[in-house]
Amino acid sequence: MAPKVLVSDKLSETAVQIFRDNGIEVDFLPTLGKEKDKLLELIHNYDGLAIRSATKATEKLLERATNLKVIGRAGIGVDNVDIAAASKKGVIVMNTPYGNMITTAEHAIAMMFACARQIPEASASTHAGKWEKSKFMGVELTGKTLGVIGAGNIGGIVCDRAVGLKMKVIAYDPFLSDERAAKLNVTKVELDELLKRADFITLHVPFTEKTANILSRENLAKTKKGVRIINCARGGLVDEEALADMLKSGHVAGAAFDVFAKEPATENPLFGLPNVVCTPHLGASTTEAQENVALQVAQQMSAYLNTGAVENALNMPSVTAEEAKVMGPWLKLAEHLGAFIGQMTDEPIKAINILYDGKVSSMNLDALGCSAIAGVMKASNPDVNLVSAPIQAAERGIGISRTTQAKSGVFDSFIKLTVVTDNRERSIAGTVFSDGKPRFIQIKGITIDAEIGEHMLYTTNEDVPGIIGTLGQTMGENGVNIANFTLGRSEPGKDAIALLYVDGPVDPSVIAKLKATGLFRNVSPLAFNVA
Numbered sequence: 001m002a003p004k005v006l007v008s009d010k011l012s013e014t015a016v017q018i019f020r021d022n023g024i025e026v027d028f029l030p031t032l033g034k035e036k037d038k039l040l041e042l043i044h045n046y047d048g049l050a051i052r053s054a055t056k057a058t059e060k061l062l063e064r065a066t067n068l069k070v071i072g073r074a075g076i077g078v079d080n081v082d083i084a085a086a087s088k089k090g091v092i093v094m095n096t097p098y099g100n101m102i103t104t105a106e107h108a109i110a111m112m113f114a115c116a117r118q119i120p121e122a123s124a125s126t127h128a129g130k131w132e133k134s135k136f137m138g139v140e141l142t143g144k145t146l147g148v149i150g151a152g153n154i155g156g157i158v159c160d161r162a163v164g165l166k167m168k169v170i171a172y173d174p175f176l177s178d179e180r181a182a183k184l185n186v187t188k189v190e191l192d193e194l195l196k197r198a199d200f201i202t203l204h205v206p207f208t209e210k211t212a213n214i215l216s217r218e219n220l221a222k223t224k225k226g227v228r229i230i231n232c233a234r235g236g237l238v239d240e241e242a243l244a245d246m247l248k249s250g251h252v253a254g255a256a257f258d259v260f261a262k263e264p265a266t267e268n269p270l271f272g273l274p275n276v277v278c279t280p281h282l283g284a285s286t287t288e289a290q291e292n293v294a295l296q297v298a299q300q301m302s303a304y305l306n307t308g309a310v311e312n313a314l315n316m317p318s319v320t321a322e323e324a325k326v327m328g329p330w331l332k333l334a335e336h337l338g339a340f341i342g343q344m345t346d347e348p349i350k351a352i353n354i355l356y357d358g359k360v361s362s363m364n365l366d367a368l369g370c371s372a373i374a375g376v377m378k379a380s381n382p383d384v385n386l387v388s389a390p391i392q393a394a395e396r397g398i399g400i401s402r403t404t405q406a407k408s409g410v411f412d413s414f415i416k417l418t419v420v421t422d423n424r425e426r427s428i429a430g431t432v433f434s435d436g437k438p439r440f441i442q443i444k445g446i447t448i449d450a451e452i453g454e455h456m457l458y459t460t461n462e463d464v465p466g467i468i469g470t471l472g473q474t475m476g477e478n479g480v481n482i483a484n485f486t487l488g489r490s491e492p493g494k495d496a497i498a499l500l501y502v503d504g505p506v507d508p509s510v511i512a513k514l515k516a517t518g519l520f521r522n523v524s525p526l527a528f529n530v531a
Helices: 013-020 038-043 059-064 084-086 101-117 117-129 154-166 176-184 191-197 217-221 239-250 287-307 322-342 365-377 389-393 466-476 508-518
Strands: 004-007 025-028 049-050 070-073 093-094 143-151 168-172 200-203 225-229 250-256 277-278 349-358 401-405 413-422 425-432 436-442 446-451 455-462 480-490 493-504 520-527
Touching: 004 038, 025 287, 038 059, 059 446, 070 117, 070 287, 084 093, 093 143, 093 287, 101 117, 101 154, 101 200, 101 225, 101 250, 101 277, 101 287, 101 466, 117 154, 143 154, 143 191, 154 168, 154 287, 154 389, 168 176, 168 191, 217 239, 277 436, 322 365, 322 413, 322 425, 322 436, 322 520, 365 401, 365 413, 389 401, 436 466, 436 493, 446 480, 446 493, 455 466, 466 480, 466 493, 466 508, 493 508
Parallel strands: 004 025, 004 049, 049 070, 070 093, 143 168, 143 200, 200 225, 225 250, 250 277, 349 401
Antiparallel strands: 349 413, 413 425, 425 436, 436 446, 455 493, 455 520, 480 493
16 A cells, blocks of 8 residues: 655645655645644544644644654754654654755845845835935945854855855854864854954854853843844844843844744734844745755655655664664664763864774664764754754864774773864763663773763762762752762772762752862763653
């Protein structure tokens, strides 16, 4: 029987035809995504679900989707898909992360022009029969300094376009290498310097714990008087109330926003201000982009349903069914090794080196490498997946190397991951024991045997008495329960490490108290996806 796909949002007829051309039965019901009850009633009939943003693939829907094998999202954002629930159901979630990059970058440039020349206000005034030529005095972009926060895929395109406009471009991105910056013809700076120097600031980062309110009231106060701010990335990156206050005071000369902290945005502190341009999340809204992502998702889903090939999956490695039986724990280990180092590294990465020792060296190293790289890069971009991670690493000028060797130690097999920056090398090794659980076996050259928990606390210190007591007392006094802990040291009196297993995220105030004791060189909370 031919696979059957439901298209419940508006995809182009060309995309629908791709399914048919690949021998897949397709029902094109572009308004069904808004009819939740009807969708729940029908979803069990389908092997694939092709959507945009109107359809909500909730846990409830997935419970009814007894035959569903793949969800394809035409676009990059998957906020409308419960990925965790899909993973538990064995449903692959795919997106199309590169179909709308140019469109979104162009919209940011367009918004910058609109803000600089007050185009929307001038247009409205002229339509009203007024001729207020002297009222709308703008500024040129040529020669101005553009500060780009986030120089990844979309931010890199914005940098390229801005250089073409003869702007001076500076960029803040902890993962931007010197080589990548030189290729983009931009100057790499720290955030405070960008805030101080930029005439225009444009944001191109995902929304994470680290980037939430990256333009806070405090940081906005550091900006150059007369700055103009553009956000076509994600809502929540800017303190909108603080920005509104600074627009009213004149410290900020203008702003152009396509995204907002709460969407749909029917009210917002920025609305109604005369020096603000607002659009309703149009970054990806061009004919070309919408067609591109629709065609891509149809092709990807068709390939999976017909051949099992996986592309741009957010919750599954690109491996065959036979490989997955053996490689599953090793793929998870590679991700954990990357996640550990990614969470510990806050400076540009020059190289990622992966050593495969023993039997693991004969497995699908491409998939293992992608899993490790994705683990590293998810610390700065949670949207990265196994397919896009190597591409993003290459674009950032990060060198990737791998080495294989025969069994060389007490373990039948292990993976060692080393990340190189300008200032240091950081290494971690792990293996999979006979119980199928990944374990850390070496950190900083120190031998340990540590299972991997969802929430952990990592500390380094000189091997002196009182460390365990201080950790226990501080945690206990602040209501943090230690489920278990693992210790290791290089030799008596030298470097020592500890891994604490805790029941939940550790509050920053507790971290600060541990650091204030002066006993610890490093105290870092860690989180791992152990599902």
